[in-house]
Amino acid sequence: MLKDITLGQYFPGNSIAHRLDPRTKILLVTLYIIALFSAKGWMGYAVMAVTLAACVKVSHVGLRALVRGLKPLVFIIAFTGILNMFFTPDTHYLWEWGILRVSVKGIENALFMVIRIMLLVMGTFLMTYTTSPIRLTDGLESLLNPLKKIHVPVHELAMMMAIALRFIPTLIEETDKIMSAQKARGADFDSGNIFQKAKALVPILVPLFISAFRRADELATAMECRCYHGGEGRTKLHVLKYQRRDYVALAGGAVILALVVVLRRLGA
Amino acid sequence: MDMIETKALEFAYPAEEGEKPVLALRGVDTAIEKGSFVVVLGHNGSGKSTFAKSLNAILLPCGGKVYVEGMDTQDEACLLEIRRRVGMVFQNPDNQIVANVVEEDVAFAPENLGVASEEIRRRVDDALAAVDMTAFMTHAPHLLSGGQKQRVAIAGVIAMEPECIVLDEATAMLDPIGRQEVLSAVHKLNREKDITVVLITHHMNEAEEADRVIVMDDGRIALDGTPKEVFTQVEPLRTMGLTVPDTVDLLDRLRKDGLDVPLDALTVDECAAAITAALAKN
Numbered sequence: 001m002l003k004d005i006t007l008g009q010y011f012p013g014n015s016i017a018h019r020l021d022p023r024t025k026i027l028l029v030t031l032y033i034i035a036l037f038s039a040k041g042w043m044g045y046a047v048m049a050v051t052l053a054a055c056v057k058v059s060h061v062g063l064r065a066l067v068r069g070l071k072p073l074v075f076i077i078a079f080t081g082i083l084n085m086f087f088t089p090d091t092h093y094l095w096e097w098g099i100l101r102v103s104v105k106g107i108e109n110a111l112f113m114v115i116r117i118m119l120l121v122m123g124t125f126l127m128t129y130t131t132s133p134i135r136l137t138d139g140l141e142s143l144l145n146p147l148k149k150i151h152v153p154v155h156e157l158a159m160m161m162a163i164a165l166r167f168i169p170t171l172i173e174e175t176d177k178i179m180s181a182q183k184a185r186g187a188d189f190d191s192g193n194i195f196q197k198a199k200a201l202v203p204i205l206v207p208l209f210i211s212a213f214r215r216a217d218e219l220a221t222a223m224e225c226r227c228y229h230g231g232e233g234r235t236k237l238h239v240l241k242y243q244r245r246d247y248v249a250l251a252g253g254a255v256i257l258a259l260v261v262v263l264r265r266l267g268a
Numbered sequence: 269m270d271m272i273e274t275k276a277l278e279f280a281y282p283a284e285e286g287e288k289p290v291l292a293l294r295g296v297d298t299a300i301e302k303g304s305f306v307v308v309l310g311h312n313g314s315g316k317s318t319f320a321k322s323l324n325a326i327l328l329p330c331g332g333k334v335y336v337e338g339m340d341t342q343d344e345a346c347l348l349e350i351r352r353r354v355g356m357v358f359q360n361p362d363n364q365i366v367a368n369v370v371e372e373d374v375a376f377a378p379e380n381l382g383v384a385s386e387e388i389r390r391r392v393d394d395a396l397a398a399v400d401m402t403a404f405m406t407h408a409p410h411l412l413s414g415g416q417k418q419r420v421a422i423a424g425v426i427a428m429e430p431e432c433i434v435l436d437e438a439t440a441m442l443d444p445i446g447r448q449e450v451l452s453a454v455h456k457l458n459r460e461k462d463i464t465v466v467l468i469t470h471h472m473n474e475a476e477e478a479d480r481v482i483v484m485d486d487g488r489i490a491l492d493g494t495p496k497e498v499f500t501q502v503e504p505l506r507t508m509g510l511t512v513p514d515t516v517d518l519l520d521r522l523r524k525d526g527l528d529v530p531l532d533a534l535t536v537d538e539c540a541a542a543i544t545a546a547l548a549k550n
Contacts, residue, residue, distance in 0.1 A: 134372055166368040169410040215363045221326055222364035225356040226377035226424060227348050233382040237375035237392065 010132050017059035017130040022139025024246040029127045031253040036120055040264045048119055051256050061129045069125040077117050085110035133165040142240050155231025174211060178204050270299040271432050271464045272323055278331030279318050292318040294487040300466060305458045307475040308468045310484035311509045320436040320468045324354035355425030359437045361417035365409045370420050373409060377428040395423040399453045415446025419453050432464035439469060472513045476534045496532040515539035
């Protein structure tokens with residue numbers, strides 16, 4: 001059951017979207033999010049939807065995979081939609097019942113809200129689907145590099161993130177093993193109310209934590225043995241380098257953001 | 269010059285309050301020759317792992333000295349250079365792999381050493397080829413078998429271009445096939461790249477092909493010599509709680525039953541030949 005967790009899942013591939021510099025992709029997603037929140041009216045959202053569709057097309061990531069990513073968020077999306085639909089104040093209503101009032105504006109708001117969340121989630125997922133976690137961390141480290149001047153431990157943070165990502169599968173495997181060991185001795189994780197279930201997890205967490213600390217200790221020794229001494233003077237196997245396609249993609253992103261802002265001004 | 273030299277090496281782990289620290293190493297004097305393949309044997313608690321960790325300044329001696337190609341491990345200025353020259357592979361492969369792509373992990377050490385990117389690329393390719401793992405370059409380490417992970421860990425050490433590799437019970441968690449993979453990779457490195465190997469283990473059979481065997485007991489070197497010299501000392505080995513290799517055990521029993529066979533036929537073939545010869549004489 002733990003194997004189903006798709007944390008920052010990555011689909012290997014060789015499309016343009018895969019080959020873009022991770023920094024470009026992080027910047028593009030930032031632009032995309034800004035544009036999404038500046039979008040107003042049907043035209044604005046249409047531009048965003050077309051942008052996303054075009055990105056999906058060039059990334060060769062199946063639409064189905066993207067939609068699957070939305071699944072865990074169905075509740076939040078529905079909740080936001082319903083809230084907007086019933087509680088948007090307006091001058092006249094199509095339907096009223098107690099405090100629940102539906103107006104044309106409400107329906108429109110609800111639709112926009114739902115579309116916005118869906119586009120937001122799908123856009124960010126597209127980035128994690130096409131960028132391996134290690135490239136993503138490399139990109140973040142490189143983008144945040146200027147913060148080193150104000151003593152932000154950028155390298156250390158990136159290293160921690162990379163190691164955390166590396167150990168997720170190992171720790172999941174370990175959790176499964178501990179659960180099996182506890183089940184073999186009669187532990188019951190599936191029945192009882194939520195409090196009983198939470199309590200049943202304690203005997204899993206304690207050994208998991210102890211073993212995680214032991215692993216951390218051994219890993220630190222192994223890293224020292226391989227001459228790790230912080231980020232100073234460190235080089236990289238894969239050096240990040242902006243290509244022409246990165247500049248093109250960034251320019252495209254900027255144009256779309258400008259377009260959305262202009263559309264908002266025009267009130268279209 | 270010797271690769272590593274220890275002089276009256278003593279080490280004690282910090283003790284709990286109110287307890288006296290117990291010496292894990294009590295005066296180890298030895299020298300490991302360049303290019304040799306040395307196996308260090310001993311039961312649990314004999315001090316063999318402590319000895320291993322003293323060889324590249326992970327543990328610093330409480331008494332005595334350790335020299336790596338003449339550099340004192342207590343000299344902070346030499347620390348990185350010592351660790352580059354003496355690489356170490358540990359028991360649990362999962363806990364020494366840093367990155368989630370094989371090639372990135374192998375690149376970790378040269379990255380730390382500030383090697384230029386193209387040179388890192390070359391070293392990674394060489395190191396993976398040396399342990400026969402080139403085909404797995406872009407794989408995720410957690411999907412590999414134990415033997416494969418351990419070979420990746422070895423590649424990660426070779427990428428530093430060390431003079432010596434210390435394997436601290438690196439085969440203990442592996443199945444027989446994985447163990448064989450790792451051992452043949454290490455033997456190949458010793459033969460072809462002339463890398464000094466110090467293999468810490470409690471499997472007697474891994475010592476058969478070594479140049480030299482050191483048996484540790486209670487923080488001291490108990491026996492030291494070629495595999496033949498060491499393994500024919502059946503009684504001292506048994507009193508130290510170590511089993512002798514199966515072949516020697518068989519020959520020892522045959523001798524006790526009155527068959528005239530030599531004790532020093534270590535490999536299965538030699539052993540078989542010795543027994544056939546003795547039986548033919550009868």
